[in-house]
Amino acid sequence: MGDLISPLGLGIFNVLSWPNILIPVLGTILAMIPSFLPGIGGASVAAVAIAATLTWDPVSVLLLFGALTGGATFMGSITAILFNIPGNASSAAVLLDGYPMARGGRARTAIACAATASALGSVFGVLVLIAILPFVQPLLLQFGPLEKFLLGVWGLSTIIAVPSNSPIRAVAVTLLGLILAMVGADPETSRPRWTFGNFELFDGFNTVAMFLGFFTLAEIISWRRSYEVKAIAPGPEAGDSTRQGVLAVFRHWGLTIRSAVIGTLVGVIPGVGGTVASFVAYGHAVQSAGDRSRFGKGDIRGVIAPEAAVDAKDGGSLLPVLALGLPGSEGGVILLTVLGIHGFVPGTPMLTTDLSFTYTLIFALLLSNILTSLLGVALAPSLARLTRLRIDRVALPMLVASLVTVVQLNGLLVDLYAAVGFGMLGYFFKQFGWPRVPFVIAFVLGGFIESNLNLSLQLFSYGRIAPQERPAAWVIAAIILLSVWWMSRRFSVRAKRPAPSLSEPAFAVPLLAAAGVFALVSLRGGAAYSGYAQLIVWSGVVVLGVIALAGSRSFLRSRETGAPTEPPIIAKAHRLPLLLLGLQPVAVWLLGPPIAIAAMVGVWLSAGSQGRPGRLLIAALVAAATGLAVAKYLDQIAMLRLPRPAFFALLAGIF
Amino acid sequence: MRAFSGLTGSLTQELILRIFNLMASAAMLATLAAQSGSAQTPATAECAELFRGQRITIIVPNAPGGGYDLYARSIAPVLEQASGSSVRISYNSGGGGRAALVSVAEAGADELVMLIDSTIDVLSMLALGDNALSYGSVRILGVMHTDPDAWIGRAGIDLGSPETRELVASASSAEANFAGINLAALAMRLQARVVSGYSGSADTTAAVMRGETDFAPASLTTARKTAASSDLEILMVLSEGAYPAVPDAPYLAGEGGIVWQRSASLPEAERAELQALARQAVNLSTGSRALFASASLRPAAFACLAAATETTLMSDAFRQAAEAVGRPVSPMTARDAEALVVRTIAALAEAAPLFDQFRAEMKP
Structure with missing residues (x-):
């Protein structure tokens, strides 16, 4: 233990001593730049910093890169809460409830809550990291494709708990999300699938483009001289305060800790991003809530869970690089390069002889996370005023900003086309009351589930996976079974039959036609369309067919009996x-x-x-x-x- | 989930098409050889005039922060000095590298646009003939560094022993690693089963660490870093003869190599055939980080750009800048790089029938 304490103390000293502390502060500010200037990516800042720090001493370099790794995470949530624009993919889950809170006059509470959850999640993640550091190498190797697949299934299973007025619609949108997540190269054969000859879709739809379209563009459509939404968000609701936001995190301390556990776990698994962490945590928040009717409409628990998870993940995500030399992300690649340049050898040395440097990096990341959160809490009142801008006046600038942002994600126009497509889809989902959250969860987790299922099956066929030797897989499988059992007992399906309307078939039929085209293309077979792909797409056709048929029959019957006049499909x-x-x-x-x-x-x-x-x-x-x-x-x-x-x-x- | 079954197989329609492609690529080789011969050193004043007020764009086919980005950032200031133009770096990471390639290939005759990528990746994309591109769409300007592939795997695997008959490899894409895994294994008469779909070299190496697979292909630079950070070993370098940077590591082709050891009991003719196959695997798996320009660039502009690139790549300033950020440098002139491209295209054409058979056997 004594061996641990001195490197630990040295790590803390390195971060907090004067003038060292200025470096993580500078790193935090640098990391925040991309949140406000979307043309400059976080990785660009880090890449420039590599060259700028070549002559620095190793401690200063680790202080800077620790801060760069942790600094940007929270800032992306501010734009998500205020404007429905996720600053990055992992902050997208926060907008599901953060933005409705802001529109409902509780922006200050939402920002303060997000900042506090973020700070606590980060502290939790770092504490766990310190506790497991001595035996982290064997732990990291416990998580292979089977465990990742099960983790994805757990996230997907939480859809059961997401409020929906129609279970069959929830199933349909889940399948749609899974189908659209499959567009791009087949994970096993690398053959293009449903790209229709467009090589730019080889990597699939960009997740941020999907979010920008599905939420931001879909929302902006209804902002121009809107008669349905108030042009100005209501003034601060009684009780909207920074204090309320901070206290809410402590009031829901159990959820905060559970979400931080999810984030830490996801962070430790190489190659699993913050987006998965935030959506699994969001799903968990919904499934574990007593009253879930407010989720998606501004439930503060929908802000706490993803924020705590994403920031708890930051610490864990350093481990694959430090302990095994395996970068699981662009940030990991940069960190690995930096370590190499300054003479560090990832692996056992970083956990033994160079342990004080490892702690320096971890505490710099922690300090940076806390700094951004403090800044968030301090700025919450001023930032909240931005929601007082008239939305019909900010609609156009936001539309322009969204379109420009989406083009510069990868320098591909196809991302703009996709964002517009998802924008239309999101708009009609909203108009016709189809649930959006299951679609997004399925889209985010779809590729992750498929690729890891596919790897698990290959390994199983070669006798390289012995389920009895995978304790982590058993634990996750048990969690899935327990949560499904818990949800099925707790939430009896209260299907509310939607009123007969032309909107049901009017929306379901085009979706059915699109799914049908996908299904027919898959029939041509070839190495790109696996059994999984065929199963999902044909299930989509069947479920959408049932909805279209039932909707049409019920609408026609209501016409015969003299139903009230249909409102226009598009306002x-x-x-x-x-x-x-x-x-x-x-x-x-x-x-x-x-x-x-x-x-x-x-x-x-x-x-x-x-x-x-x-x-x-x-x-x-x-x-x-x-x-x-x-x-x-x-x-x-x-x-x-x-x-x-x-x-x-x-x-x-x-x- | 596949094991490449061997050399036998019927001639499919696709295979026949490939033979036509092979003939076409032979014609392309002649064109490239003529092009490389025609490259003349341009007059400095002419180039200074051409570059004045112009902007050179280096397109990186990945997101910022990766290896190619660091090379590009090391090149940019030196190239600015060498050319007198401003140099900027643009990122175009879509389509698994195709977007950047298409962007450069379709550049106009006066656009000074360069792609930074691996020769083998670029030529493989061109070989597949997607997007109406062909070998003649781009021309190489120079090479920054050549790095052979290596097999990084569990300690204790002796590839030289004929007793080692079957291994499982982890790869992100089976097709992209055809030469580095299947062709090499074929030369070694080793059954290599490939588990594909991992999300990158870190993921494939993690699979070996977890014991799911026996080895993973990686560039030698990456393999050496991984070996230093873990219990894994470099099982073999895909080179002909011992590779100077790791003289003690086993190698695939040439006398004393793995194929030579494993084929000791075979007749001489069969041994030679396997050695030829091993050389093909070496040629097709060795990645050279290179710069390319559009083939439609005006000849004078191309010559000036190639000259400025050569000055840059051969300079101490570039070497120091690249090595400072951990990027190894072993530059090649445009003429040598053109010769490398010609050799690689010939190797691709030679391996095409085997590759087609491999693709045809692929089932999800």
Whole structure:
């Protein structure tokens, strides 16, 4: 024990001594930059820092990179809560309840709660890390594909507890999420699957593009001169305070600790990201809640769980790099490079002779997590005021920002097309009351489950997995069975039959047609379409077929009996934004993002000008300025080299 | 989940197409040879004029922070000095590397755009003929470093012993590791079963550490780092003869190599055939980190870009910058790099029938 204490003490001293402490503070600030300037990724900042710190002493370098690893996690949640825009994929789960809280006048509580849960999760993760460090190597090797597969299944099983007015719709959207998660290369054969000849989809749909579309764009559609939502979020509700947010975390201390355990566990498993951690924790929060009716509508427990999990994961995620030299992410690759440059050998040396350096890195990460949380709590009142902006006025800037952000994710226009597609899907999910959370959980976990199932089956067929020798798998399997049993006892299915409406078949039939096309394509077989893929897609066809058929029959019957007049499927106020958004992929392909976005801005603004020349002129000027700014941003800041727009390529071909 | 069954098999329609491809690639080899011969050293003043006010873009096919990014960042300031142009780095990580390749291949005649990637990855993508690209779509400008593949595996596996008959490998993609695993195993007369679908080299190595598989292919640089951090060993380097950086490590081809040891009891002709197969595996698994430009770039611009690249890659400034961030450097001139491309295309064409058979046997 004495051997441990002195490196531990040295690690703490390295972080807190003067002027060392300035370095993690600087690292935290640097890590926060990408949250506000989406053109500069966190990895870019770290890559620049590698070169800038070549001559630094090893302790200073570890202090900086520890802070860079931990600093950015929480900041992504602020934009998710305030604007429904996830700063990164792992902060997406927070928007499910964080954003409704902010719209409901509880932004301050939500931010303070997220910051506190984040800090506590981080402290928990680091404490566990310190406790398990001596025997971490064998522990890390307990988690193979079988355990990862079961972890994914556990996350997926929590969908049972997600509130839904129709279980069959929940099943349908879960299958849809799993189907769309399969687009891209088959994990075993690497053959393209449902990419329709588009090589840019080889890696599948980008998760952040999906979130930006499904939540942000879908929401913005209903913001323009909306008659259905209040143009201004209500003023702070009574009881909306930083104190309430902080206290809520302690009031739900059990959930905070359980979510932090999930986050730490996920962090320790190499190659499992924060997105999985946050959604598994969110699902757990829903399934373990007594009253789950508020989830998705602004339940504070939906903020606590993902935040505590994501930050608890940060500490654990260092372990595969430190203990085995295995980077499970881009951040891990950078850290491994940094360790190599400064003479550290990952593996046993980092856990024995260099243990004080390991602790230095861990405590720098902890300090950075706590600093960002403190900043979040301190800024909560000011940030919460941003929700007082009129949403019909912020809609257009947010739409432009979302489209630009999505293009610069990978420098691919296909991400913009996908985001728009998911935006439409998300909008209609919302309009027709189809549950969105099961879709998102299935989409996030789908690829993870499939690839690990596939690996487990291959290993099993070669006799390389002996289930009796996998205690971690048994533990996770037991947790799954217990949670399903718990949920089935606790939540009896109270299916509320939706009122007969044209919307049911009107939405289900196109989805059925799309799933049918996917199913027919899969029938052509080939090495890309595994049994799993076929099973999921055909199940989707069957379930959507049942919904479409039942919905049509019930609607026709209600017509015969003189049902009330149908409200329009698309509200009048939403038609223009929906049309403009729907046209973006074509316009972007034809004219390129700057002109397409400028045209959208021009039409959006001039539609409200009632033909007044002055307003039309202003609309034209704003559109032109936006186009120039977008062009400048994509070229000079994001430094993208996008394909030549089809129209200009055609012109170049002619002349 | 597959074991490549061997050389026998019927000629499929795809295979016949491949033979046509082979003939086409022979024609391409002639073109490339002619191109490499035609590259002339441009006049400095001409290049200075050409580069003035221009911008060179280096496209990295991954997210920021990886190995290629670090190479690109080491190249950029030196190339700026060598060319007099501004140099920027752009990231295009989609489509498993295809997006970046297509972006460079389709660049205009006056666009100074370079791709930084592995020769074997680029040529394999071009060989598959996706996206209407062919071997003639891009031209190599120079090589920063050449790194052979190695098998990193559990300690105690003796590949030289004929008693070692069957092993299980972990790989992210079975197709991408065809040469490094299947072709090498075929030369060794070893049954190599591949578990594919792991999410990267760290994941494949973790599988070996967990005992799920016996070995994983990795670049020698990565394999050496992993061996230093764990109980795993470098089982073999896919090189012909001992590799200078690891002279004591077993190697695949050449006298005294694994194939030579395992085939000791075979007739001479059969031994030679297996050695040829081993050389093919070496050629097709050795990755050279290289720079490419569009083949449609004007010849004068290409010549200037190649000259500036060569100056950069051969400079001490680049070597120091790259080595400082842990990137090894063993540069090659454009002419040598062109020769490497020609050899690799020939090896790809030679291995095409075996590869097609392997693909045809693939079932999920």
